[in-house]
Amino acid sequence: MPALRALAAAVFLAHPAWADTATETAERAAADLREAIATLDQAEGARNRIAALTQTIRAYELGLTALREGLRSSAIREDEIRASFEAQRDTIGQLLAAMAAMEAAPGPLVLLHPDGPEAAARTGMILTSVQPALEAEAAKLRADLQEIARMRALQVSAHSALQEGLSAAQAARTALSQAVQDRTDLPQRFLEDPEELQALVANAETLEGFARGVARLQSDIGPPMEDFASAEGTLPLPVVGTLLRRAGEADAAGIVRPGMLIATRPAALVTTPWPATIRYRGPLLDYGNVMIVEPAAGYLLVLAGLATVYGETGDVLDAGAPVGLMGGDETALAQGAGAERPETLYIELRRDAEPIDPAPWFEQTREE
Known part of the structure; x- marks a missing residue:
């Protein structure tokens, strides 16, 4: 019996309870995604359609990211539970057999120990001390099995949410493109591309040279609306994504x-x-x-690699205004395909025509 008690303790310690399981995180993300999808539907009739569509598309993208991360964590958690079951199959079998024997044994027979009443009393005490640990471990095993069942149900629900979200997001992007095209109330610095800019485009050999040329053009940006220099370290990234390569880091070539x-x-x-x-x-x-935008006199923000761009040269944009869409096909992504081929957005920041490291300016990429 001491060996059985040690066995029960070892198995119990091998399965720590998660205060906040990966499944719960994924379930919350799925709920957030469905809420974002509902908001997408409502944004179509909003008074400021561009702002509403922009905000809800971004909410959908954040919800999609959270859900896929949650599903990934949930899958890892399921593998851990299954691996734990496999690694301790014999131990769990002994545990369940011991509990089954204890439940099946009639109470009076416990007293009929071959070594007499004193041995029977010791046996009863040992069983009494072991039983809570066995029951606790059985409850933990039951909870793990229930969590696996929740994970399976979540995968079915998430697939449905991803499909629903794909349709809603595609419709919202189409509506956003049309709303931007129909926009007539946006202030503009000039009505068409300056001849100097057209010449720069025609003669551009590198992005570096082109950006320097744009910096030299007269901007007529007017008085700054806000102090851009003081925003260093607080800007949101222009797109939902993750840092792939910092400034000055060599690529594969x-x-x-x-x-x-x-x-x-x-x-x-x-x-x-x-x-x-x-x-x-x-x-x-x-x-x-x-897309090259001027947030303040002397500064240029360069965004390269977009598939679609919104607006016209000279448009004056509010913070958070949409400037375009990345390329790629998100259908496979929404269908839950495992491999993802990411798009890449190149971000450059220039001050007085010279490039500066953009990472410290954005909250997500700054280094503490």
Whole structure:
């Protein structure tokens, strides 16, 4: 019996309870995603459709990210539970057999110990001390099995939410593109691309040279609306994503660039993190579509790699205004496909035409 008691204690300690399981996290993320989907539907009739659609598309993207991370953590947790079951199969079998024997044994027979009443009393005391630990471990095993069942149900529910969200997000992006195209109340610095800018585009050989040329053009940005320099370290990233490469880090080809690279999901929405004037938007070299905005006199924010760009040169944008969409097909992503091929947004920040490290300016990429 001492061996059985030690066995029960060892098994119990091998299965610590999670105060907040990965399944609960994923379930909350699924609920948040469904709430964002509902908001997408409501945004279509909002008075300020562009702002409403932008906010709800971003909420959907954040909810999608949280749900997929939750599902990934949930899958890891399920593997851990199953591996624990497999590793302790014999131990668990002994545990269940002991409990079954204790439940099946009639109470009076326990007293009929071959060594007499004193041995029977000791046996009863040992069983009494072991039983709570056995019952506690049985409850933990039952909870683990219930958690696996919740994970399976969550996977079915999440697949439905992802499909529903894909349809809602695609409709919202279409509505956003149309709303931007129909916009007529946006202040503008000038009505068409300056001839100097058109010449820069025609003669551009590198993004570096083009950005320097744009910095030299007369901006006529007007008085600054807010102190951009004081915003260092507080800006949100223009897109929901993760840092892939910092400024000055060589890529696979050994090329070093002064900006940072953000991995994004397909069709992710790109916004301006600060009130700004569009200085250039459109295709450039092999960067896809490029958006260059001026958040303050002397500063340029370069966003390269977009599939779609919104607005016209000279548009004055509020913080958080949409400036475009990333490329890629999110259908496979919404269907729960395992492998993801991320899109990449290149971000460069220039002050007085010279590139500076953009990472410290954004809350998500600054280093403490």
